[in-house]
Amino acid sequence: MAETEQTPVNERKRGSGVKMVYDILRDEILDLVLPPGSAVDEVQLAERFGMSRTPIREALVRLSGEGLIDTLPNRSTMVSNIDFLNMHTYFDALTLMYRVTTQLAARHHRAEDLTIIRARQAEFAAAVKAQDALAMIATNADFHLAVAEAGQNPYFTGLFKRLLDEGRRILRLYYQSYEDRLPQRFVDEHDEMIAAIAARDLGLSERLARIHAEQIVEQVRKLLVREGRLEIAL
Amino acid sequence: MAETEQTPVNERKRGSGVKMVYDILRDEILDLVLPPGSAVDEVQLAERFGMSRTPIREALVRLSGEGLIDTLPNRSTMVSNIDFLNMHTYFDALTLMYRVTTQLAARHHRAEDLTIIRARQAEFAAAVKAQDALAMIATNADFHLAVAEAGQNPYFTGLFKRLLDEGRRILRLYYQSYEDRLPQRFVDEHDEMIAAIAARDLGLSERLARIHAEQIVEQVRKLLVREGRLEIAL
């Protein structure tokens, strides 16, 4: 069997190459496997993925459009840096999107949306219970993205997704310090938010989201300050 | 003179091709020269711009990333359609960005920002005076974008820019009905907003922006309903 259709491992369907490279590189950037500022070599990637430079290039253009890589014309392209100086603009945008998407979810969600949201919340709770910091980061983002999808505004969802991605990079930087009791609090807050959304209480949903956002921002800010001292001390 | 450096008209610098194609196509899409749903042929574009398909392709990938064109895998790529059914999500996002960016401008603007904003407003007023509907659309977007830039939050500015672009397409559809007295009202409202920003009155800036946004949304909605009746009548 399978003698004629023997599939060489490197045989891929027409058009799938770009998406594959894009997905893998995106994950590696967000997980800091490719650290900010590191060089991205097209020819090296082409060898690694066993394809020509053309699809690699297209994936890089996509990533560049999302701000995940920066490309100097005619010169090197590299993983984009995290802008610690203007972090407050990031927090502002993130907080507003938390509030808006949660409120919209309360207004526009359907029954099946709640099912998905609860599933995501269960995954987040499991990650917290297992004290798996990396899984917590990922499942938390998934949870809030599910809420945003329920809000049914693709403009907000799009921006929010970008912000959560960026947050994944930032949190990944400091994920070692997740051994405290805060995560359980996040689980509880998520539950409250779900209840408010299900009850279609717009005001409460927005308020809970705001509190939740400020909670998270405050924690990240503490981490930044702690690390910031170290950096200055060098 | 200029015998050795004779520049064939089609001679361009290394890396400028993509940007040129991108800019031109983007403008043509936003001005409806390329109507929504129309096919985009790579070969045809390559001939038109006198270059190979590669840079064309990169420009298209960029445009696709911004949602200006849709591309079916292995199949045709076309100018993205305007989603009239979910127009309310567009209005929601636009209104919120009006409010947020104006308030942030009141908080973070610098002296030179005000200079730019006033210059944009002068251009808008000139377009209104000349009753040039197309110029009004463009200069109005430029004015609000200048306000957003003063707010110094690239996340909001980015989304807002996308929304204003989309609005340029929508308004372009109905620009014929701009002969009423509303535009002058927009000029006045802009002036009020500038004053509030200059006075760093966050609350007033936000309120004026909200009123202004609702004004615009209401006008567009009227246009849509009027046209909508026609479409249904078919």
Added chain:
DNA sequence: TGCATTTTTCTTGTCGACAAATAAAATACA
């Protein structure tokens, strides 16, 4: 004539190659 199947055509996705632009290395010169 009406429908299924094959053939053709057309467009896209991918490839390997080459030239331009820049950085790095090597050389010249004081």
Added chain:
DNA sequence: TGTATTTTATTTGTCGACAAGAAAAATGCA
């Protein structure tokens, strides 16, 4: 030895060509 200039090397941007996929056209069959 230090600086300016030339040479080499590396990486990107562009090109033309070819093959895969899907629609359209053509053919076969009832």
